[in-house]
């Protein structure tokens with residue numbers, strides 16, 4: 135779909151009224167100093183039709199939040215350092231307002247501690263009727279964040295649905311509101327889990343041609359065997375993710391020096407997340423950039439990680455969604471750190487949300503929806519090794535035939 139002139143005008147209006155500025159943390163973007171971050175959403179309100187859709191109901195209409203548990207079936211059993219699984223539970227969300235529906239998702243890999251039950255319990259506490267319009271995003275999402283600590287994926291499911299809803303009401307995709315070119319994105323890695331040589335080689339052959347960089351799960355005694363198995367099939371650039379698996383810094387550095395010779399281009403979470411002194415030393419000595427994943431969750435973590443890691447892996451499910459992901463991206467770049475966009479095993483709903491805000495980042499790991507057999511959304515797609523958002527407004531998704539509409 136081509137952008138219409140109407141969309142362009144709306145987007146320009148969004149930028150002119152400071153919408154993108156309002157999404158930045160105060161003090162981060164010096165060039166836009168003096169434009170007050172909005173807490174009331176006034177600039178956004180001005181873009182929405184009065185009372186919702188033209189000729190719609192009175193402005194007293196309320197947002198309606200609803201949810202549904204859904205289990206993602208993985209195409210392959212997935213093994214990382216310490217865990218193995220065949221499915222991932224998620225909770226899908228909807229926020230409806232004036233006949234428009236925004237979609238969201240909480241993905242719940244077991245090691246992060248949230249469950250479908252805990253997400254639903256959290257969502258039941260949310261009362262969106264206290265807000266008169268979805269455009270008050272800052273107020274709404276701050277309220278949601280303050281309901282309880284943690285529950286990051288549950289919060290993300292509301293954040294994503296609200297972004298989708300507001301983007302649809304304005305009629306533009308979020309990458310336009312962020313001022314990003316949706317095609318200027320890094321190649322996504324495709325993750326190869328820890329497995330036997332034959333399985334690793336087979337999985338690698340399967341994806342050759344579709345991807346320009348692969349990610350290998352390491353962090354155990356099989357690391358060199360895994361890399362050699364992949365190298366016997368391809369010389370594509372590789373990223374590695376140790377998932378905290380290397381326990382000693384000298385062992386980690388030895389491995390990184392070997393990996394460098396094998397054409398590896400970056401290392402994710404080499405050591406346990408709290409061993410920041412060891413990781414800072416490793417980053418100093420390493421010829422490859424070292425990215426935080428388990429060591430970083432939210433915006434408030436960033437200052438203590440400067441000088442410890444080369445960069446951070448931002449994931450919507452860790453950081454409560456698009457609002458905070460955008461702030462983290464901007465703060466990390468202001469601190470001189472590299473940035474990558476990551477994901478959990480997710481449907482195209484959450485992947486499409488991530489695809490809105492990662493143009494210009496250093497790396498991407500957005501293969502989550504490609505790993506599942508029952509994706510219930512059509513959205514961002516793999517094109518020449520990159521995950522590209524659709525031209526649709528909001529987060530750019532449409533529920534497909536696997537989506538149960540009875541809720």
Ligand code: MG
Pocket residue numbers: 375377402403427428447
């Ligand atoms: Mg990781």
